[in-house]
Amino acid sequence: MAEKTFGVIGYALAPKKQNSFIRNSLVTLAKSRGIELVRVDSDKPLADQGPFDCILHKLYGDDWKRQLQEFKTRFPNAVILDAPEAIERLHNRISMLQVVSELRVLERTETFGIPKQIVIYDKATLMDPQAGESLKFPVIAKPLVADGSAKSHKMALVFTRDALDKLKPPIVLQEFVNHGGVIFKVYVVGEHVRCVKRKSLPDVSEEKTVGVSEDLLSFSQVSNLANHDSVNDSDGYYQLMHLDETEMPPNAFVVDIASGLRRALKLNLFNFDVIRDARYGNRYLIIDINYFPGYAKMPGYEAVLTQFFCDVMFKKQQEEQQGEGCALVSTKNNEESLQV
Numbered sequence: 001m002a003e004k005t006f007g008v009i010g011y012a013l014a015p016k017k018q019n020s021f022i023r024n025s026l027v028t029l030a031k032s033r034g035i036e037l038v039r040v041d042s043d044k045p046l047a048d049q050g051p052f053d054c055i056l057h058k059l060y061g062d063d064w065k066r067q068l069q070e071f072k073t074r075f076p077n078a079v080i081l082d083a084p085e086a087i088e089r090l091h092n093r094i095s096m097l098q099v100v101s102e103l104r105v106l107e108r109t110e111t112f113g114i115p116k117q118i119v120i121y122d123k124a125t126l127m128d129p130q131a132g133e134s135l136k137f138p139v140i141a142k143p144l145v146a147d148g149s150a151k152s153h154k155m156a157l158v159f160t161r162d163a164l165d166k167l168k169p170p171i172v173l174q175e176f177v178n179h180g181g182v183i184f185k186v187y188v189v190g191e192h193v194r195c196v197k198r199k200s201l202p203d204v205s206e207e208k209t210v211g212v213s214e215d216l217l218s219f220s221q222v223s224n225l226a227n228h229d230s231v232n233d234s235d236g237y238y239q240l241m242h243l244d245e246t247e248m249p250p251n252a253f254v255v256d257i258a259s260g261l262r263r264a265l266k267l268n269l270f271n272f273d274v275i276r277d278a279r280y281g282n283r284y285l286i287i288d289i290n291y292f293p294g295y296a297k298m299p300g301y302e303a304v305l306t307q308f309f310c311d312v313m314f315k316k317q318q319e320e321q322q323g324e325g326c327a328l329v330s331t332k333n334n335e336e337s338l339q340v
């Protein structure tokens with residue numbers, strides 16, 4: 001066990017997240033490296049608690065943002081992982097993916113982008129015969145807001161233009177891209193990047209689009225379903241996916257994109273979903289970016305997160321020492337996330 005506390009990290013998480021993420025195995029390993037993990041009491045003002053060297057958080061709402069601001073005013077040297085303004089960009093499925101077009105990665109044989117999509121804010125626009133004219137069907141209808149609510153994960157695979165009237169705006173209509181039924185989830189923890197395979201929606205053939213008895217199929221959080229989980233499958237649409245047979249994308253490519261996203265988003269803790277366009281084989285599409293995802297599903301997450309916490313503390317201490325030595329450097333932008 002470490003003799004000295006290297007840093008105290010306060011965590012402010014919803015109960016479900018707390019149960020899955022704050023496991024004894026994480027707390028013990030972190031402690032052995034001098035990192036103490038302490039729960040933030042949501043019934044008390046954050047600024048009255050602590051002292052904390054760092055706040056790890058995934059909570060929503062203006063009240064929480066205000067509490068973070070107050071905390072930062074009172075403890076300017078504390079690190080907030082991550083800045084709420086940076087996280088907010090991921091709460092809207094349009095702004096979330098706009099960042100992809102800002103990325104510049106080294107030239108390679110693989111290419112990347114996002115699927116073609118439009119945003120519809122109201123029913124009148126949705127009912128306009130021109131709505132969705134620029135898109136090739138089927139499309140996936142996604143709630144515009146991605147705020148962690150169950151509603152924000154409710155999607156629909158829409159086969160025909162006529163079925164659009166069953167949807168409730170504001171929504172994003174995104175072209176469905178065949179990708180072999182497997183998605184790649186890329187977990188980012190500071191500089192650490194890990195890509196895993198997960199089950200996705202199966203490919204849709206032209207015949208399927210014509211012959212399907214329903215013109216709209218609803219689904220939610222497909223990648224979290226175990227293979228035996230029941231889904232509405234009257235058309236025999238869902239089937240077992242053979243994850244093992246799917247080739248991973250080149251690691252250097254994934255790391256390049258992850259590093260680019262991390263810089264552009266100014267975030268340390270996120271994951272993104274990538275699919276490989278079945279038409280090309282070397283074209284990858286980013287479809288979703290999530291703040292502070294289910295890291296506990298990443299094998300060995302305790303060691304990865306503990307190392308990250310140590311890096312954050314080390315960087316903080318270095319900056320404090322430099323600050324003491326040079327009081328002139330006071331222009332540090334408090335709003336910006338620390339990038340370890």
Ligand SMILES: O=P(O)(O)O[C@@H]1[C@@H](OP(=O)(O)O)[C@H](OP(=O)(O)O)[C@H](O)[C@H](OP(=O)(O)O)[C@H]1OP(=O)(O)O
Pocket residue numbers: 016017020058146147148149185221223224271273288290291292293294295297
């Ligand atoms: O709960 P988990 O472990 O399935 O994690 C969810 C993530 O699953 P993943 O790690 O990508 O497989 C999940 O990712 P997806 O959106 O399903 O790709 C979200 O990040 C979800 O958070 P929120 O509901 O969007 O706020 C995450 O939920 P929270 O744990 O943050 O509630």
Ligand SMILES: Nc1ncnc2c1ncn2[C@@H]1O[C@H](COP(=O)(O)OP(=O)(O)O)[C@@H](O)[C@H]1O
Pocket residue numbers: 115140142146152153154155174175176177178179183199200201221222223273275287288
């Ligand atoms: N454009 C697309 N083409 C094919 N499948 C998609 C597309 N967009 C989403 N999916 C499938 O739908 C699932 C949920 O969509 P996603 O945007 O990741 O929402 P969530 O935030 O709920 O995870 C993905 O994991 C993937 O299986």
Ligand SMILES: [Mg+2]
Pocket residue numbers: 273288
């Ligand atoms: Mg997703």
Ligand SMILES: [Mg+2]
Pocket residue numbers: 146288289290
């Ligand atoms: Mg998501």
